[in-house]
Amino acid sequence: MSQMNGRSVTLLLLFLLLLGILYVYITQSYRMILCSPDNEETKDTGYAGEAIVHNHELQMPLDDLQYKQPSITQGRTDVVTVTPWLAPIIWEGTFNPVLLDSIYKPKNISIAVTVFAVGKYIMFLKNFLETAEQHFFIGYRVHVYVFTDRPNEVPDFKMAAGRQLSVRSVPSSNRWQEISARRMELIQMLIEEKLYGNSDYIFCLDVDSKFHDRWGTESLGGLVAVIHPGYYRDDRSRFPYERRTISKAYMAAGVGDFYYCGGAFGGRLKDVHLLAKTCRSNFEADAKEGVEAAWQEESHLNRYMWINKPSKVLSPEYLWQDFKERNSEIHIIRFSGVVKNYAAIRPNQ
Known part of the structure; x- marks a missing residue:
């Protein structure tokens, strides 16, 4: 009887391990889809993966473009430049x-x-x-x-x-x-x-x-x-x-x-x-x-x-x-x- 119980526990653990591997595979695949630059559904939305896709969208070519250093302490002070929901x-x-x-x-x-x-x-x-x-x-x-x-x-x-x-x-x-x-x-x-x-x-x-x-x-x-x-x-x-x-x-x-x-x-x-x-x-x-x-x-x-x-x-x-x-x-x-x-x-x- 104890031998059968031990075998059941082993099968249960193997089943849970397989479920865990399947979960990791599905979630990683989903994240890869979200981060794909070809996925229109995640661009300019509030969905997960936005930051990664957004950074890809704003990636600048590797060249020697020169421009004034951005500042977060100087700029327009006579107008509001961001909405309460953080839209520019x-x-x-x-x-x-x-x-x-x-x-x-x-x-x-x-x-x-x-x-x-x-x-x-x-x-x-x-x-x-x-x-x-x-x-x-x-x-x-x-x-x-x-x-x-x-x-x-x-x-x-x-x-x-x-x-x-x-x-x-x-x-x-x-x-x-x-x-x-x-x-x-x-x-x-x-x-x-x-x-x-x-x-x-x-x-x-x-x-x-x-x-x-x-x-x-x-x-x-x-x-x-x-x-x-x-x-x-x-x-x-x-x-x-x-x-x-x-x-x-x-x-x-x-x-x-x-x-x-x-x-x-x-x-x-x-x-x-x-x-x-x-x-x-x-x-x-x-x-x-x-x-x-x-x-x-x-x-x-x-x-x-x-x-x-x-x-x-x-x-x-x-x-x-x-x-x-x-x-x-x-x-x-x-x-x-x-x-x-x-x-x-x-x-x-």
Whole structure:
């Protein structure tokens, strides 16, 4: 009897040993997958292995690039440069463009851009494209997708090597609010149909704006938001959030971080795809109830980014307004909405 008990104990110990070996093998294999530079699911996320993957992403080529030594005791003191959830806020003077480009250039990244030139807004497209060629991700692969109901009026525009322009026809509308609201749907569809496998990042920008200075690799991130220039000094009680509880874009009093622009946002494809898909779904749910959020897709975007914090926030330098006087903390204007007569360009005004 004791001999059988001894044999049972031995078999049990062997079984436990095999389980231990299997556990080590599985966990090591999983860690190797997480740390793989080809694993898109672990880049720019909060998953395990992020630090290793992130370091790989920011690895600089071995060369003799010289740049000023970074400091953690000197820098911008007139603005906040990090959010409470530790996302960087990008201002002039908070990054080294030469260093950033030396990191990203060898990666041969591709950036997609969406711009909507519907109705009379087609008049702004030429200036947008010309200034983008001077300032937006210069030296990188860029593909601009123009959505318009007037494809014959898209200017014949020659872009630099590695940069291209595609025109996608969309129906016109008698209400500018409907044009604005459909953008999320069209962005979602573009990512699904064209961009996966062809682009790394996407930025969605307003056509009635122009570039004044560099917009480059400092703006790259998972989910990237731009702080609205009209409200960045205000208390959040003054933010024009959707305040009606019936809307999916509802923001209660006393909540919210910043007020973000609907006219400039972006990030990695998977992050922007989820944003666009969610905002579209919420907009359609509102429409079934006969509700239209206060500022259409911008209201839904702000709701989404309150719940899903952006991993990088761009200062108002990245979408200023030409009619506004520059405040002292705005050292440079990179992208800005042009002065216009809304009554003359919006179909229902």
